[in-house]
Amino acid sequence: MGSEVQARPASVEPPLEASRSRAVFVIVAVVLGVVVLGSIAVSAIGGSVLYYKTPSEILQQHPNQPVRLAGKLVSGTQVTHGDGSVTFDVTDGKATVHVRYTGGATTALQSAARPGAQMVAEGALSANNIFESTNLIAKCPSKFATAAPSTHASVAAAA
Amino acid sequence: MSSPTSRIVLDAIEKDFGRQRALRRISLSIEQGEYVALIGANGAGKTTLLRTVAGLSRPTSGSVRIADVDLRRAGPGLRRRIGFVSHASLLYPELTGRENLQFQARLFGVADADSMIAQLGELLDLAAILDRPAGELSRGNLQRLSIARALLHAPRVLLLDEPFSGLDQTTASRLQLLLQRLVDAGHTVVLSTHDRAIVESGPHRLLRLDDGALVEDRVLASASVDRHAGSASPLLVPALRMPPKLLGATLTIAAKDLRIEARTRDVLGSAGLFALVVLITASFTAPVGESSTGMATGVMWMSLLFATLLGVGRSSGREHAERGIESLVLSPVPKAAIFLGKALASLLLLCLVAIAVVLLFIVFMAGNAPVHVLGLAGTVLIGMVGLVIVTTLFAGIALGTRLGESMLPLLVLPVVIPLMVGAVELTRQALGGQGGGMGIWLALLAAFDLVMMMSAVATFAFVIEE
Numbered sequence: 001m002g003s004e005v006q007a008r009p010a011s012v013e014p015p016l017e018a019s020r021s022r023a024v025f026v027i028v029a030v031v032l033g034v035v036v037l038g039s040i041a042v043s044a045i046g047g048s049v050l051y052y053k054t055p056s057e058i059l060q061q062h063p064n065q066p067v068r069l070a071g072k073l074v075s076g077t078q079v080t081h082g083d084g085s086v087t088f089d090v091t092d093g094k095a096t097v098h099v100r101y102t103g104g105a106t107t108a109l110q111s112a113a114r115p116g117a118q119m120v121a122e123g124a125l126s127a128n129n130i131f132e133s134t135n136l137i138a139k140c141p142s143k144f145a146t147a148a149p150s151t152h153a154s155v156a157a158a159a
Numbered sequence: 160m161s162s163p164t165s166r167i168v169l170d171a172i173e174k175d176f177g178r179q180r181a182l183r184r185i186s187l188s189i190e191q192g193e194y195v196a197l198i199g200a201n202g203a204g205k206t207t208l209l210r211t212v213a214g215l216s217r218p219t220s221g222s223v224r225i226a227d228v229d230l231r232r233a234g235p236g237l238r239r240r241i242g243f244v245s246h247a248s249l250l251y252p253e254l255t256g257r258e259n260l261q262f263q264a265r266l267f268g269v270a271d272a273d274s275m276i277a278q279l280g281e282l283l284d285l286a287a288i289l290d291r292p293a294g295e296l297s298r299g300n301l302q303r304l305s306i307a308r309a310l311l312h313a314p315r316v317l318l319l320d321e322p323f324s325g326l327d328q329t330t331a332s333r334l335q336l337l338l339q340r341l342v343d344a345g346h347t348v349v350l351s352t353h354d355r356a357i358v359e360s361g362p363h364r365l366l367r368l369d370d371g372a373l374v375e376d377r378v379l380a381s382a383s384v385d386r387h388a389g390s391a392s393p394l395l396v397p398a399l400r401m402p403p404k405l406l407g408a409t410l411t412i413a414a415k416d417l418r419i420e421a422r423t424r425d426v427l428g429s430a431g432l433f434a435l436v437v438l439i440t441a442s443f444t445a446p447v448g449e450s451s452t453g454m455a456t457g458v459m460w461m462s463l464l465f466a467t468l469l470g471v472g473r474s475s476g477r478e479h480a481e482r483g484i485e486s487l488v489l490s491p492v493p494k495a496a497i498f499l500g501k502a503l504a505s506l507l508l509l510c511l512v513a514i515a516v517v518l519l520f521i522v523f524m525a526g527n528a529p530v531h532v533l534g535l536a537g538t539v540l541i542g543m544v545g546l547v548i549v550t551t552l553f554a555g556i557a558l559g560t561r562l563g564e565s566m567l568p569l570l571v572l573p574v575v576i577p578l579m580v581g582a583v584e585l586t587r588q589a590l591g592g593q594g595g596g597m598g599i600w601l602a603l604l605a606a607f608d609l610v611m612m613m614s615a616v617a618t619f620a621f622v623i624e625e
Contacts, residue, residue, distance in 0.1 A: 012268070012401050014235040014491060016228045032613065 054092040058125055069097060069121045069131055073112040090119050090131075097125070103134040111138030164191040165226045165240050165315040165347055167212060172221035174207055174371075181207040182218070183372040189349065189364075191315065194342040196358045196379075197351040199368035205351040206246065208368065209318045212349070213243040215485055217624055225316060235402050235491030239267055242314030244322050248305040249486035251477070252294025253419045256285065256304045259293055260311055265411050266490035267312040268402035275397045279307040282337055284330065293481070298325035301481075306334065308486065310341075313395035317341065319350040323357060335360060337394075344394045405499070408492035412500025413507075416474060420508060425477075430470030431512045437462035438516055442523040456586040459520045460542065460579055466512050467546040468571060471505050472564045475554035484623060494620030502551040502615075506544060513543050521590075535589035537601055542582035545608045549574050552615040555622040578607050 052070045053061070061067070074089035074096060081087065086101045086109065099121050101109075112119040123133030167189040174182040182204050189195055197205050210216040212223055214230050223230040228237050243249075250259045257276060264272030280286055285307060288300045296304065302325045309317065317338075323331050338348050339361050352358060358365060358379070367375035403411055420426055441458040478484035478501075487497045517539055521530060550571050557566040581604045588600075 012399055014239065014268075014401055016226055016234050016236040016240075018232050018234040032610070 052120070054095075055090055055097040056092055056095040058097055058131065059095055059129065061125070063125045063127050063129075066122075066124055069099065069123070069133070070118060071097070073109065073117070073119045078109055090121065097131050098129070099123075099131045099133055101133045101136055103136065108136040108138040112136075166190055166224075167316065167347065167349075168224040169212070170222045170224070172208075172211060172218045172223065174204075174211060174216065175219045181371050182211070183370070184221070185371075185373045186221075187366070187373065187376060189347060191347050192342060192345050193347055193349075193364055194338070194362045195347075195349045195364045195366060196362035197349060197366045197368065198353070198358060199351075202370075203368040204371040205368055206320050207371075209243070209320050209349065209351060210245075213241055213318050213489060214238070215243070215488060215624070238489065238491035239312055239399070239402065240315045241489065242309035242312070242317045243485075243489055244302075244306055244309045244317075244319040245482065245485065246320055247482040247485070248293065248301045248308075249483060249489075250293045250301070250304060250308060250481050251415070251419060251483045252480055253292060253422050253477070254415075255292055256289040256296070256307075258418070259304065260289075260307060262411070262415050263308050263311050263486065263490070265403065266408065266487070266492050268400045268491070269312055270398040270400045272311075275311055275395070276307075278395065279310060282333070283307050284333065299327060299330065302326055303330060310395060311397070312399065313393075313397050314346070316347045317349070319348070321351055321353070323352060323354060340394050402491040403496075405493045405496050408496030409499040409503060411492075412487065412496060413503040416501065416504030417507065419477065420474075420504070425473050426470040426505070426508045427511065429473055430466040430509060431515065433469050434462045434466035434512055434516045435519065437465065438519055439523065455524055456583045456590065457579075459516065459524075459586065460582050463509075463513055463516055463543065464546060464572075464575065464579065465568075466516070467505075467509055467543070467550050468568055470509050470512070471501075471547065471550040471554050472558075472567050474501060474505050475551070475558050476564065479558050488623060494623075495616040497623065498551060498555070498615055498619035502547050505551060506547045509547060510540070510543055513539050531589040534601075535586065538582060538585040538589055538604075541601060541604045541608060542578065542585075545578040545582075545604060545611060546575060548608060548611045548615055549578070552611070552619060552622065555619060574611075578604065581607070 052068045055069065055071050058067065058069055069090060071090040071092045074091050077087075077089040079087050084102070084104070088099055088101070088109065089096050090099055091097075101121065108119070111117060117138055120137040121131060121133035122135040122137075123131055125131050169185055169187050172182050172185045173180065185208065197208065199205050207216060211218050212225075212230075214223075214233055217231075225233075225237060226240065228234075230237075250256075251262075254262065260276050260279075261272050263269075264275065269275055276289070280289055283303045283306060285303060288296055288304065293301060293304060302322070306319075306322060309319075319338075322334060326334065335357065338350070342348050342361075342363075348362075350357075350362075362379055365375065365377055365379050366373060402408070438459065441455075441462070475484075478487075484497070488494070517535065550567070553570040553574070554567055557564065557570055581600050585600045585604070
């Protein structure tokens with residue numbers, strides 16, 4: 001069995017009892033956590049969720065509210081302007097909304113022109129009832145396509 | 160010592176596990192220097208009682224006081240007075256015996272770790288096993304190492320749950336002699352056993368439990384023979400310094416996790432591989448150039464989320480293999496350091512995974528799209544911090560439950576919804592080359608991280624206690 005050792009200099013003794021400040025910190029942190037988390041969740045989720053609206057519904061709501069407009073592209077209404085913007089009409093069969101898209105190059109309009117395809121435009125209705133959009137998505141029966149950089153066309157061609 | 164004695168006082172302790180009552184109104188007092196044997200049939204409550212006195216199990220009602228301090232308010236000084244030998248070794252199988260003891264020495268503020276390890280090696284005949292991974296040791300050798308772990312800081316109160324199980328006759332005799340010498344030097348020893356020969360060969364007092372109730376408490380005949388507790392010179396006298404505070408303990412625990420990972424590559428292997436496979440598979444479903452859509456960035460963040468669940472789950476699972484987490488709870492370091500150390504190590508590892516995932520995401524799915532590099536890096540860092548914090552906190556809860564790892568996603572996913580929404584939106588903007596609108600989202604994500612961190616630090620100690 002082992003050897004005894006010589007006593008060393010007196011050791012440092014930390015406090016036997018925990019300080020009360022820790023309990024206060026726990027209470028403050030939990031209360032603060034619940035309050036701030038709730039606020040963040042509401043603002044983060046509330047700001048990011050965009051509901052789909054049909055042209056009929058959009059024309060009945062107040063302008064300048066962020067929304068997703070969903071409907072069919074009216075063929076022959078697509079016009080590309082000198083400043084790069086594109087205008088076209090979207091309909092749900094009951095009402096038609098004029099859309100001005102200023103988000104740059106896109107293949108979504110070509111995809112939306114296919115039979116059965118739907119157009120989704122993110123933006124807001126202006127006071128003069130023109131839907132101002134910066135993001136377009138062609139919602140096809142089998143896949144989504146969106147505003148895309150130039151490589152998209154070359155891949156589509158390769159496919 | 161600031162308090163002359165380490166008397167243990169149990170006042171009407173009751174402990175319920177669901178509808179099962181494990182301890183029934185136990186009240187007793189154990190003086191410093193007593194040598195107590197705890198006996199009883201299987202399921203009588205011996206282990207629960209010892210775990211309650213050690214501070215690993217919170218009593219349903221009643222209180223435990225050691226050195227006149229309620230255990231619920233135990234500070235680092237009181238923690239350092241207690242040593243506990245459990246059924247599990249409370250060691251890390253991936254580390255060698257020496258590395259395990261050195262880690263414990265750092266947590267307990269033992270300045271002369273090498274000298275103490277050498278001394279305990281001699282007392283418990285550890286020479287042949289100290290430099291072997293604990294996971295490779297036999298039951299008996301692991302038990303010897305576990306006893307060395309509990310004695311390393313020379314605790315005044317030594318609680319041993321069936322310490323002789325698995326030991327051969329020679330080692331058992333060594334341990335009996337060692338315990339007797341510790342008692343002679345003034346240490347309090349409480350051990351549970353089924354062996355009547357052990358009860359009759361040293362302990363001064365016998366406690367018998369039956370169905371959670373204390374049914375017998377008597378002085379043993381052997382107590383009258385040669386009892387002079389505290390009169391012998393100290394057997395173990397480590398040079399103790401202040402135990403590490405929050406930062407030091409956090410770094411010590413993180414370094415331990417990284418050392419284990421360097422040896423096993425468990426987290427990087429599983430989480431990294433999983434994230435990359437998900438990403439590559441998803442890339443076949445989205446055309447090149449679609450990286451700035453919410454759907455594509457959503458796929459990227461889902462792969463990072465599940466990689467985090469997997470990685471943190473593995474890391475926490477290791478803590479439960481031999482209940483290493485309990486050695487952290489028993490130590491005198493701030494409980495917040497356990498959370499922060501685990502989270503820091505996981506974050507460093509999972510950031511490596513995230514870098515690989517994001518780079519591959521850009522190559523596979525972004526094409527020639529402009530990238531706001533600073534915004535993307537900030538998003539990934541803040542997003543990963545949030546994911547790791549939430550997952551580490553809930554891993555502490557989930558792995559203590561019967562469902563274990565499968566419970567983890569169910570707990571984490573609802574909480575990280577705001578984080579995922581923000582991270583996906585930010586990544587979409589960064590991959591569209593837009594940095595302008597990112598500030599408010601980054602601030603929201605940073606606030607989420609801060610709030611979760613505070614909540615985790617505040618609640619983790621409660622979460623990991625039984």
